[in-house]
């Protein structure tokens with residue numbers, strides 16, 4: 101054998117172990133007529149010993165599986181039924197190099213994509229209804245750098261707890277530009293919000309009484325809005341606010357309007373999340389307009405703003421969806437159209453034209469962030485199907501329970517695809533990132549890019565078994581940290597060890 105040409109010859113790797121251990125005998129091997137001994141060993145044994153040194157670099161042998169060829173399979177709506185893409189770069193930065201520098205797995209944020217999404221939405225809204233505002237929904241992803249990008253663009257903040265309210269203040273948001281939603285607001289947070297003239301949206305009768313009892317100012321009533329739920333999308337989000345159709349919302353507004361310490365200023369409605377039907381927003385705002393006009397007439401109040409919440413879908417695809425999200429969800433422009441056209445027509449019926457506020461989360465951040473992960477093992481099930489295990493689990497990608505996230509490969513995607521299940525590394529059978537996805541054949545060390553993961557993954561991630569990874573942002577062709585990877589110290593930082601529990 102040519103020494104420089106260290107063979108990865110399968111024939112050799114299959115030689116019996118007895119030979120590799122230097123035992124010869126009946127089964128001694130002759131190849132190319134060679135049988136010369138060196139160091140007292142037959143040549144074949146020397147070859148194997150040499151070869152064993154290389155095993156760390158060698159790919160493991162995998163039994164081939166014959167599957168039906170589905171190249172060119174199509175469906176009548178979107179062309180190719182199975183698609184798989186390549187992604188070697190994110191905003192001009194090489195993905196494998198990112199992993200070498202920052203480690204795997206890694207969340208990668210495209211700053212340009214975040215800015216583009218915000219601009220696309222606000223321009224579409226203001227082009228149709230100039231008095232429109234976007235309050236970025238913090239809970240979707242409240243990483244400081246991400247909130248800051250939206251605030252630099254001019255976004256207000258939508259928060260649902262004292263914790264988030266404090267974050268918005270820390271980010272430098274003017275308190276009067278903070279929308280304060282949520283079912284449970286602590287009294288000290290409500291007092292701060294009243295003093296800051298924030299937009300407080302009342303969620304229950306209890307909250308009306310709570311706010312009245314706080315009576316921050318004897319002379320100036322607190323400005324509040326009332327959250328309304330309605331039956332225009334499925335499932336209706338009726339856990340929140342007061343129902344419109346039953347008359348409960350009118351009752352709540354009447355109660356607020358008659359209060360000496362509260363002033364009914366606005367109406368709020370959040371239809372749900374991933375509402376992939378712009379028609380629901382058209383129906384929703386029409387009903388809210390009718391309701392606001394009734395309040396102005398019957399209760400002699402002035403409705404200053406209508407807040408139509410969030411829920412705008414991203415290009416992700418639900419497990420239950422046949423067609424891809426990218427093919428069917430409305431664009432931000434279409435949502436803007438559904439909301440602004442009716443408002444534009446009917447704004448003149450109000451005492452004063454109301455402001456329009458939206459609270460998008462997913463629609464702004466989801467498509468700007470990818471999770472890059474590395475294959476750590478490949479497996480075959482007993483029925484022959486293939487599985488790969490990657491180093492990112494559902495603890496950092498909880499939306500895998502809802503969506504068939506698009507998976508791209510950093511290698512070239514040829515036509516030679518195979519159907520695989522992708523699992524995370526957690527010790528739970530439900531740690532499944534995708535099932536039956538068509539991908540090029542993967543080996544340990546290959547890199548995958550999981551797309552559209554910006555919404556609700558970082559804020560809902562949990563530390564479980566593995567440390568949470570770093571987050572980097574790409575700006576001007578360079579990557580910088582937005583969040584450091586967790587260290588073992590971070591896990592135990594808040595633990596307290598009572599003296600009697602110490603191991604002596």
Ligand SMILES: Cc1ncc(COP(=O)(O)O)c(C=O)c1O
Nearest residue numbers: 237370373410411459460461462
């Ligand atoms: C009141 C409110 N506003 C805005 C949002 C943001 O929703 P999305 O991320 O679907 O746009 C939510 C999320 O559930 C919400 O509860």
